[in-house]
Amino acid sequence: MSALxxxxxxxxxxxxxxxxxxxxxxxxxxxxVALVFLVGNPLxxxxxxxxxxxxxxxxxxxxxxxxSRWRYLVGYRNSLVLGFSVASLCLLFGVPMAWGxxxxxxxxxxxxxxxxxxxxxTPPFLGATSWVLLAGPNAGWLNRAYMAIFGTQTGLLNIYxxxxxxxxxxxxxxxxxxxxxxxxxxxxxxxxxxxxxxxGAGRARATFSITLPLIRPALLGxxxxxxxxxxxxxxxxxxxxxxxxxxxxxxxxxxxFGYPLRVETAAAYAMxxxxxxxxxxxxxxxxxxxxxxxxxxxxxxxxxxxxxGAWRWLLLAYAGLVLTCSLVLPYLVLLQAAFAKAWAQGLSxxxxxxxxxxxxxxxxxxxxxxxxxxxxYSSAAATLALGLAISIxxxxxxxxxxxxxxxxxxxxxxxxxxxxxxxxxFYASYAPPPFALxxxxxxxVLAFVTRFLPIAYSNASAAIRGVxxxxxxAVLILGGSRFVxxxxxxxxxxxxxxxxxxxxxxIPACREVSSALFLYGPNTRTMSVLFFDLTxxxxxxxxxxxxxxxxCTTLVFVGVGLxxxxxxxxxxxxxxx
Amino acid sequence: xxxxxxxxxxxxxDGVPAVRDFSLDIAAxxxxxxxxxxxCGKTTMLRMIAGFVAPSRGTIELNGRVLSSPSAxxxxxxxxxxxxxxxxxxxxxxxxxxxxGFGLKLRHLPASEIRRRVEEVxxxxxxxxxxxxxxxxxxxGQQQRVALAxxxxxxxxxxxxxxxxxxxxxxxxxxxxxxxxxxxxxFKMTTIYxxxxxxxxxxxxxxxxxxxxxxxxxIDNPYALYNRPRTRFVASFIGRTNLLPATRTGEGVDFHGxxxxxxxxxxxDDLGPELLFSLRPQSIHIGRSQPSSSATGEFRSQGKVxxxxxxxDRWDYAINPGGDLSVLVSTEPGQQCEVGETVWMTIxxxxxxxxxx
Numbered sequence: 001m002s003a004l005x006x007x008x009x010x011x012x013x014x015x016x017x018x019x020x021x022x023x024x025x026x027x028x029x030x031x032x033v034a035l036v037f038l039v040g041n042p043l044x045x046x047x048x049x050x051x052x053x054x055x056x057x058x059x060x061x062x063x064x065x066x067x068s069r070w071r072y073l074v075g076y077r078n079s080l081v082l083g084f085s086v087a088s089l090c091l092l093f094g095v096p097m098a099w100g101x102x103x104x105x106x107x108x109x110x111x112x113x114x115x116x117x118x119x120x121x122t123p124p125f126l127g128a129t130s131w132v133l134l135a136g137p138n139a140g141w142l143n144r145a146y147m148a149i150f151g152t153q154t155g156l157l158n159i160y161x162x163x164x165x166x167x168x169x170x171x172x173x174x175x176x177x178x179x180x181x182x183x184x185x186x187x188x189x190x191x192x193x194x195x196x197x198x199x200g201a202g203r204a205r206a207t208f209s210i211t212l213p214l215i216r217p218a219l220l221g222x223x224x225x226x227x228x229x230x231x232x233x234x235x236x237x238x239x240x241x242x243x244x245x246x247x248x249x250x251x252x253x254x255x256x257f258g259y260p261l262r263v264e265t266a267a268a269y270a271m272x273x274x275x276x277x278x279x280x281x282x283x284x285x286x287x288x289x290x291x292x293x294x295x296x297x298x299x300x301x302x303x304x305x306x307x308x309g310a311w312r313w314l315l316l317a318y319a320g321l322v323l324t325c326s327l328v329l330p331y332l333v334l335l336q337a338a339f340a341k342a343w344a345q346g347l348s349x350x351x352x353x354x355x356x357x358x359x360x361x362x363x364x365x366x367x368x369x370x371x372x373x374x375x376x377y378s379s380a381a382a383t384l385a386l387g388l389a390i391s392i393x394x395x396x397x398x399x400x401x402x403x404x405x406x407x408x409x410x411x412x413x414x415x416x417x418x419x420x421x422x423x424x425x426f427y428a429s430y431a432p433p434p435f436a437l438x439x440x441x442x443x444x445v446l447a448f449v450t451r452f453l454p455i456a457y458s459n460a461s462a463a464i465r466g467v468x469x470x471x472x473x474a475v476l477i478l479g480g481s482r483f484v485x486x487x488x489x490x491x492x493x494x495x496x497x498x499x500x501x502x503x504x505x506x507i508p509a510c511r512e513v514s515s516a517l518f519l520y521g522p523n524t525r526t527m528s529v530l531f532f533d534l535t536x537x538x539x540x541x542x543x544x545x546x547x548x549x550x551x552c553t554t555l556v557f558v559g560v561g562l563x564x565x566x567x568x569x570x571x572x573x574x575x576x577x
Numbered sequence: 578x579x580x581x582x583x584x585x586x587x588x589x590x591d592g593v594p595a596v597r598d599f600s601l602d603i604a605a606x607x608x609x610x611x612x613x614x615x616x617c618g619k620t621t622m623l624r625m626i627a628g629f630v631a632p633s634r635g636t637i638e639l640n641g642r643v644l645s646s647p648s649a650x651x652x653x654x655x656x657x658x659x660x661x662x663x664x665x666x667x668x669x670x671x672x673x674x675x676x677x678g679f680g681l682k683l684r685h686l687p688a689s690e691i692r693r694r695v696e697e698v699x700x701x702x703x704x705x706x707x708x709x710x711x712x713x714x715x716x717x718g719q720q721q722r723v724a725l726a727x728x729x730x731x732x733x734x735x736x737x738x739x740x741x742x743x744x745x746x747x748x749x750x751x752x753x754x755x756x757x758x759x760x761x762x763x764f765k766m767t768t769i770y771x772x773x774x775x776x777x778x779x780x781x782x783x784x785x786x787x788x789x790x791x792x793x794x795x796i797d798n799p800y801a802l803y804n805r806p807r808t809r810f811v812a813s814f815i816g817r818t819n820l821l822p823a824t825r826t827g828e829g830v831d832f833h834g835x836x837x838x839x840x841x842x843x844x845x846d847d848l849g850p851e852l853l854f855s856l857r858p859q860s861i862h863i864g865r866s867q868p869s870s871s872a873t874g875e876f877r878s879q880g881k882v883x884x885x886x887x888x889x890d891r892w893d894y895a896i897n898p899g900g901d902l903s904v905l906v907s908t909e910p911g912q913q914c915e916v917g918e919t920v921w922m923t924i925x926x927x928x929x930x931x932x933x934x
Contacts (some may be wrong), residue, residue, distance in 0.1 A: 468664050468666060470662040470663070470664045470666035471666045471668060473627075473629060473653070473660070473662065473666065474660070474662060474666035474668075474727075475654075475679075476628075476629075476652070476653040476654045477627055477628075477653045477654070477656075477658060477659055477660040477737075478654075478659055478679060478680035478683060478727070478731060479654050479655075479657070479680060479683045479684065479731070480654055480679075480683050481654055484683070488679075489668055489670075492670045493668075493669070493670060
């Protein structure tokens with residue numbers, strides 16, 4: 001027994017020089033280097049080259065150039081109007097549905113939530129392509145139906161228009177609004193409304209003057225997120241706005257990145273976008289962080305569902321309509337096209353073919369490679385991002401080093417960098433020698449890691465906050481080291497939530513367009529890059545087939561998540577950011 | 578023999594002192610409580626002993642060897658202590674036996690030896706039939722016993738307990754107080770117990786350190802602490818009391834409502850002219866009629882009943898013996914007086930404790 005009680009000699013507790021570089025500090029230093037490489041350097045390069053000529057001399061010309069062409073300014077104007085319209089439309093789509101699911105006795109809630117999740121994982125570029133098939137002028141299915149019913153010569157809808165663009169982006173962004181609103185509504189106790197009812201307010205009055213104002217911070221937060229999503233989106237812009245000849249910030253940046261390559265001008269042109277994003281994200285943090293709203297303190301108070309009577313069918317119909325637009329119709333036409341010889345000929349036996357899949361999987365020169373690349377890059381990025389995120393989150397939450405929270409700020413910083421802008425920074429930093437990573441798998445994976453580090457970080461820190469530090473202190477006091485505590489206690493406890501976080505990085509990485517489109521090389525195409533290759537020169541049928549392949553790949557992983565982590569694993573608020 | 582010596586320990590957080598000049602010697606095998614309201618520094622002190630927090634001033638010594646000083650602090654994993662946490666910190670992914678055996682495993686004991694000791698200690702905390710269960714399948718009290726078993730099985734140098742009963746319901750809390758004391762007596766471990774609950778501290782401890790605002794108010798055994806509180810804080814924190822200001826006037830002590838001859842008190846001459854006395858409500862007796870004979874040195878005064886409250890097992894009366902004074906008196910449930918009635922109060926001046934500060 002005496003061995004158990006052995007107390008080290010006093011010499012053991014005198015600080016030796018080696019303690020200045022203990023393992024914790026070494027890990028911190030390594031993390032700091034990684035973050036500088038992934039976040040700090042690209043951002044710094046982006047700013048620096050915006051003040052340089054292609055030969056490297058200092059200049060303001062890039063900034064003068066971006067305000068000197070009307071076309072460039074119009075791009076900004078259009079993008080702002082687009083963001084405004086999309087964010088507002090998302091409220092219209094998402095809020096009634098979230099209210100219905102959270103607060104009322106509307107039927108079919110489980111199904112609605114599942115379909116919102118399905119909308120969330122649908123790549124916007126697939127949705128946009130489907131909507132071309134649905135509402136393309138004249139040939140689109142909806143237009144043909146309209147012409148057949150009313151006997152007109154022209155269709156009603158034209159997706160290649162500004163309203164069309166707004167609609168297509170909003171119908172795939174509203175899940176953010178849904179998640180934010182539902183999370184806030186879930187915390188409002190019925191007693192808040194009961195109190196208003198007692199004072200003589202009717203149900204509608206209580207909802208509009210009590211409940212909705214209570215969740216105003218969440219609504220504003222959702223508005224900002226969807227605004228930013230719309231401003232930064234490139235996929236739908238290429239599919240809809242480019243043919244419609246509407247210039248946008250994203251398209252303009254893409255043009256600068258085409259031939260002739262003008263990285264410096266692109267960097268300067270990206271600056272206002274970066275500033276707007278930064279400003280709005282800070283604003284959103286402040287709004288959501290404001291503590292004036294008692295309803296959002298959670299807990300306490302009974303929650304009862306509002307009895308809507310016959311109105312619940314109307315609400316259900318509305319939710320059904322929105323989800324029909326986001327899922328049912330798009331997937332119908334997508335599947336039809338994927339298995340059709342010619343999509344416009346409709347469903348019939350002699351139009352049915354597997355040729356599109358056969359072409360992609362066995363004849364196309366890069367499709368197989370692209371599928372493999374997508375899975376490999378996304379897994380690598382998810383693993384790396386999560387490894388970084390969990391280490392940083394642990395150090396920050398357990399205050400293992402002083403100023404550890406600086407690491408946290410850096411890990412979250414990419415959240416304010418739109419994907420295209422990040423890609424420009426990466427290109428400027430690592431395409432030229434000495435790194436010379438242009439067109440390599442490494443630059444894509446690293447850009448993905450940076451891009452999704454905030455998602456990984458917010459999930460990892462939420463998971464770690466859920467582990468009481470006393471769990472580890474109990475290991476320490478019994479004689480185990482910090483390493484033993486992490487390996488034997490923290491690790492096993494976090495396994496489940498880390499799997500969820502991994503999927504939450506992997507799934508968006510699989511369909512990442514904006515950074516991939518700026519950084520890919522001839523041998524490093526991903527499926528989404530290939531998709532845009534096929535939009536030029538390929539057919540809609542092959543596009544649709546590729547979309548189906550991409551969806552199946554994603555679905556396998558979402559299925560794993562649903563099965564092992566529960567139905568709402570992607571719709572929790574932590575996961576949406 | 579002194580096991581743990583804490584010498585002039587202080588701790589500042591961002592320049593604000595959380596613990597001030599704390600000194601204490603703990604004998605081997607003693608059960609000592611740190612008692613005080615939340616924010617008094619008791620948990621910080623415990624965490625310094627455990628090694629989770631390094632002191633800003635002073636030293637902590639175990640068996641004569643320095644563990645903590647402002648310049649160096651031995652990490653908790655090298656102190657050979659064990660601790661029971663407020664949340665129990667039972668690892669939910671390990672069974673009861675795995676939880677309890679963890680510390681032994683870290684000490685590289687052979688598997689058969691671990692199994693034997695785990696069984697032994699589980700028998701002591703009466704959990705031997707639950708060793709294969711996971712913590713989620715246990716009740717709060719059973720989880721508490723797992724935490725106890727896990728802490729004592731390594732035969733720690735010192736057992737630290739941080740408000741271990743605060744998450745249990747009232748009945749269980751009472752039971753576990755005795756359980757903790759029983760384990761202490763069985764293993765003869767030096768034990769330090771942090772709590773804000775005076776009855777927990779009184780029931781379990783040999784000695785209680787009352788803390789307030791980072792400083793030590795009084796160190797005494799439970800009996801002395803209750804009957805001879807030395808500070809205003811201790812008098813009012815341990816049990817209920819009347820704090821009566823008084824002025825020395827020649828041959829009398831004026832309580833601003835009644836006056837007691839000075840010769841009825843002991844040791845009054847050491848104190849100044851302005852005095853403060855603590856008088857427990859149950860030390861005062863009241864009656865409708867004047868008591869017949871005067872027992873040794875007892876003092877009587879008439880007073881009016883201002884308020885009363887019935888608690889089932891007792892009555893509380895607020896009595897006004899004169900002036901603005903209001904004295905709280907606690908009586909048997911059968912002792913019934915009406916508000917506004919005039920009653921006789923009997924006080925034994927020996928029950929009145931002069932407070933130093």
